[in-house]
Amino acid sequence: MNVDTSSPAPDAESPDPAVPEADGQRCGLIAIVGRPNVGKSTLLNALVGQKVSITSRKAQTTRHRITGIRTAGDAQYVFVDTPGFQTRHGNALNRTLNRTVLASLGDVDVVLFVVEAGRFGLDDAKVLALVPEGKPVILVANKLDKVVRRAELAPWLKGMQERHPFAEFVPLTAKRPEDVRRLLDIVRPYLPEQGWWYDEEALTDRSERFLASEIVREKLFRLTGDELPYTSTVVIDKFEEEGLLRRIAATIVVERDAHKGMVIGEGGERLKRIGTEARQELEKLMDAKVFLELFVKVRSGWADDEQRLRSYGYE
């Protein structure tokens, strides 16, 4: 078994004339998959070195395909963060998510399959089953810091080896920088030898508009706790740039009148706080002054309407 060590580079593919000269460089796509709450967003943020995705204790907060970029040494790592495979409900929203998972795995060079160290449940197995055959999969056993009896991990890893022909086994703690650096080293040989796709400084190719909706959504979930169903979402109605000023208007779409009350809070206090915290964080991220207007709308049953989902940009 190959634990904590990088294996030899996979065979280099024949050069594609459409990609930049390799010139000793490596560049490739990496998908981070796993059931909700295993720490995918935490890991992505740590790998990329800056917050580009949203972490929250609430399950299923990552709905969009998010790309983070890290350039280190001769290698450029382009990360694709996919949503957790939805097993609880069978509505249109989840069907869309599953298609997103499948679509994003087809063209990646390597998959980081994240689980909680020492645990492998049906929900984990369902995600693993989505990975196309023949794709190199690195098992990332996260939250190692929570494993009290480390000795029990060896038999668990052995069991994992029998479940799937994993390319590598990496127990780690996503919150420890040295673990994350080690993971980057392990992933490196799986990136094809080809020129970089992005500037060295690029952190994300997501637009500021997208970041705005993600930040508002993060504040929304953080400040409403577990009261608010995850099907609530944020739509950006206006995003205007005037030099160092951003004028943003966003609508929080909830499913029921009662949810609207939760978001607004007594005397509008909660909505005000969501707006203030989101604005402060956006000003830091964008290095600009931000005017943020927030609205709350009830859109009953929107999670069951594929047409509407598409218009919100989930496809």
Ligand SMILES: Nc1nc2c(ncn2[C@@H]2O[C@H](COP(=O)(O)OP(=O)(O)OP(=O)(O)O)[C@@H](O)[C@H]2O)c(=O)[nH]1
């Ligand atoms: N103790 C510990 N907690 C972690 C670690 N990595 C992540 N967490 C926590 O696990 C929770 C879930 O992390 P996320 O990164 O939001 O998980 P996710 O897999 O992206 O979740 P979804 O967006 O729901 O799919 C958060 O409370 C994190 O702080 C770790 O290495 N150790």
